[in-house]
Amino acid sequence: xxxAEELIPETPDESExxxxxxxxxxxxxxxxxLAENMKSGWADTELxxxxxxxxxxETAARRAALSARFPGERLVIPAGNLKTRSNDTEYAFRAxxxxxxxxxxxxxxxxxxxxxxxxxxxxxxxxxxxxxxxxGEFWLDGQGELWVGRRHSLTEAGTLYGTPxxxxxxxxxALREATGPVRVVRGYDAxxxxxxTDKVTAERDEELRVFLSEARLVKDEFEVGExxxxxxxxxxxxxxxxxxxxxxxxxxxxxxxxxFFLRARVEGNDLGYGTIAAAGPHACTLHWVRNDGAVRSxxxxxxxxxxxxxxxxxxxxxRTLPINGRFSxxxxxxYDAVYEAQEAGIAAVKPGAKYRDFHDAxxxxxAEKLVEWGLVxxxxxxxxxxxxxxxxTLHGTGHMLGMDVHxxxxxxxxxxxxxxxxxxxxxxxxxxxxxxADDLTVPExxxxxxxxxxxxxxxxxxxxxxxxxxxxxxxxxxxxxxASLKG
Numbered sequence: 494x495x496x497a498e499e500l501i502p503e504t505p506d507e508s509e510x511x512x513x514x515x516x517x518x519x520x521x522x523x524x525x526x527l528a529e530n531m532k533s534g535w536a537d538t539e540l541x542x543x544x545x546x547x548x549x550x551e552t553a554a555r556r557a558a559l560s561a562r563f564p565g566e567r568l569v570i571p572a573g574n575l576k577t578r579s580n581d582t583e584y585a586f587r588a589x590x591x592x593x594x595x596x597x598x599x600x601x602x603x604x605x606x607x608x609x610x611x612x613x614x615x616x617x618x619x620x621x622x623x624x625x626x627x628x629g630e631f632w633l634d635g636q637g638e639l640w641v642g643r644r645h646s647l648t649e650a651g652t653l654y655g656t657p658x659x660x661x662x663x664x665x666x667a668l669r670e671a672t673g674p675v676r677v678v679r680g681y682d683a684x685x686x687x688x689x690t691d692k693v694t695a696e697r698d699e700e701l702r703v704f705l706s707e708a709r710l711v712k713d714e715f716e717v718g719e720x721x722x723x724x725x726x727x728x729x730x731x732x733x734x735x736x737x738x739x740x741x742x743x744x745x746x747x748x749x750x751x752x753f754f755l756r757a758r759v760e761g762n763d764l765g766y767g768t769i770a771a772a773g774p775h776a777c778t779l780h781w782v783r784n785d786g787a788v789r790s791x792x793x794x795x796x797x798x799x800x801x802x803x804x805x806x807x808x809x810x811x812r813t814l815p816i817n818g819r820f821s822x823x824x825x826x827x828y829d830a831v832y833e834a835q836e837a838g839i840a841a842v843k844p845g846a847k848y849r850d851f852h853d854a855x856x857x858x859x860a861e862k863l864v865e866w867g868l869v870x871x872x873x874x875x876x877x878x879x880x881x882x883x884x885x886t887l888h889g890t891g892h893m894l895g896m897d898v899h900x901x902x903x904x905x906x907x908x909x910x911x912x913x914x915x916x917x918x919x920x921x922x923x924x925x926x927x928x929x930a931d932d933l934t935v936p937e938x939x940x941x942x943x944x945x946x947x948x949x950x951x952x953x954x955x956x957x958x959x960x961x962x963x964x965x966x967x968x969x970x971x972x973x974x975x976a977s978l979k980g
Contacts, residue, residue: 512633515581523629532626540649546597548804549655551715555595555708560607560614562704566674568614569689570595570705571682572603581635585763589681590896591705593805596654600644602661604685609673618654619661622647664688676701706903709895711917716895717951719806720919723761724949724960726800727808730756731964734796735978738788738816746770746784753798761800765807766898769797772816776943777927779888790817793824795943805896809921810961811947818975820968823938827926828968831944834858834924835966838890842922842950842957846914852890855924859886862926868935885928885935891921894949916954923947 514520546552559568572588588599596605602621607614623646624631624638632639650658665688668675675692677685678701686693712720730753734741741748749770757764767782775781776795788794794816799808813828815821820828838855857873860882864871869881876882893900893909900919901909925945928935949960965974 512629513635514633523633528629531629531632535626538643539646543649543652545655546653548597548715549653551713552595552597553655554713556605556607556616557613558708559595559704563607563676563701564613565609566676567609567671568605568607568701569668569675569677569685570605570607571678571685572598572601573681574683575601575636587763587805589678590709590805591678591702592681594705594709594896596656597804598650598654599805602682604661604664604682605656606664616656618650618656618658619664620645620647620650620658621662622660668692678702678705702903703905706901707905707908710893710901710904710908710912711915712895712919712951713917716806717917717919719802719804720808720894720949720951721960723765723800723802723806723808724810725963726756726760726802727798727810728961728963729760730798730800731796731810731812732978735814735975738794738814738979741772741788742790742816744788746772746775746786746788749788749794749796750784753796757800762803762805763801765799765801765809769795769811771795771797771943774930774941774943776813776945777929777941778943779927788816791821792816793942793944795945797945797947799898807894807896807898808949808961809894809898809923809947810949810964811923811945812964812966812971813944813946814971814975818979819972824942824944825968827928827939827942828944828946830859830862831924831926831946832966832968833862835922835946835948838922838924839948839950839957839959842914842920842952844914844916844952844954844956848910848912848914848920851920851922855890855922856882856886859924859926868939884932885926886924887927888925890924891947891950894919894921914952916952918952919960920950920952921947922950 570592572592575583575586578584586601592603592605593599596618598618600620604619606617606619621644623644631637647658665684668688675689676697677689677693679686679698733752733756734749737752750768753768754764769781770784771781772786772788772794773792775786776793794814797811799810801807815824834855837858838851841851841854860873860876863869863882863885864873864876869876923945927943928939930941932940946966951958951960965971
């Protein structure tokens with residue numbers, strides 16, 4: 494028996510429940526006359542000429558791979574629910590990556606269910622239907638259409654996403670009655686998890702999460718195209734920032750953050766992560782997102798930012814820029830060392846290479862520079878063996894990139910960090926040197942200088958492609974680029 498056949502709600506239909514009103518709303522109630530008036534006089538707005546979403550073929554293939562991995566088991570993948578920001582306002586919703594990856598849908602409360610059949614699985618997407626006009630939900634409820642916008646009908650959703658669509662409000666009751674093995678992606682929908690509490694185990698559910706994380710390691714053609722879109726918009730966002738550095742000097746790092754955010758919202762869905770607009774010594778704080786500091790001529794700006802596309806794929810790019818357009822001699826020396834390390838790291842990205850190779854290549858260059866400058870005692874092999882360079886390099890040299898900025902994070906270690914690179918993988922290469930303002934082990938002139946250079950690298954059949962190559966990296970090219978934008 495399928496979930497659709499088992500749909501027997503345990504609670505009254507939502508349409509029979511009263512619409513909650515604000516405690517201090519200016520209208521204490523609704524007259525019978527007004528309620529009746531609001532039920533009628535509305536045009537038919539059903540969309541009948543829809544086409545499947547562009548990635549429908551890819552999401553179908555992803556569901557097929559999932560089906561093949563877990564035959565005979567019911568699989569439940571929720572989108573998640575709205576999260577309260579304060580009182581009766583919510584954070585902007587972002588569907589779970591697992592759900593969006595398998596469906597292309599991004600609406601709150603959605604759930605994908607793969608129901609086992611003799612030949613594999615039958616997929617159904619469970620969604621909230623159009624707002625009810627009979628009970629007044631569409632204009633009285635805080636999530637009704639006249640408050641937050643029109644939802645797709647279930648028929649429209651079926652066309653868009655290539656799967657039958659059903660009413661999600663009835664799903665929890667059906668799942669409580671369902672029999673047979675079940676797995677659910679945890680952490681997104683407490684109501685769905687509660688309905689399955691006696692049917693699932695943490696170990697089995699983790700296997701599902703790990704599989705879906707590893708499935709994203711190799712990007713398909715659609716995903717590569719989306720990543721390139723994200724990077725191209727990000728490049729334009731960096732250009733926007735350079736053009737207004739004088740305004741940032743008159744205000745703060747917030748001007749840089751806001752400038753980049755405008756590009757992200759105009760051309761994409763959002764930022765892929767909180768923008769790091771770190772000027773001066775703030776560049777030595779790896780995830781500086783307060784962005785409330787001063788922007789001063791003569792210092793460096795470390796800008797780590799990425800646009801997220803409408804399909805959730807994000808860029809992740811960093812450039813360290815001289816705020817006045819010219820590197821000082823010491824800034825250039827440190828910057829060029831990081832550039833040389835990045836060059837070594839990028840060269841190590843190729844099919845068949847170990848994932849760790851690019852990190853090791855970049856760290857070796859940085860360790861050599863630190864020994865050469867007399868900041869740490871050699872030989873280089875000793876420095877690397879003991880990890881002594883990490884006082885100034887701090888972080889790993891990159892990570893997988895995709896629908897999450899740190900993509901595929903739940904993958905097994907042997908499939909990710911101890912794995913081998915394959916064509917279609919996309920990762921960042923981002924070495925850095927950070928000399929903290931209070932580090933007494935380095936000469937005073939080094940203190941407060943932080944440099945990171947980061948690019949998004951696609952593994953190809955014969956090597957790699959730098960998706961963010963349109964942004965200059967070499968120090969002299971950076972200066973010329975900045976001058977051309979300011980001029």
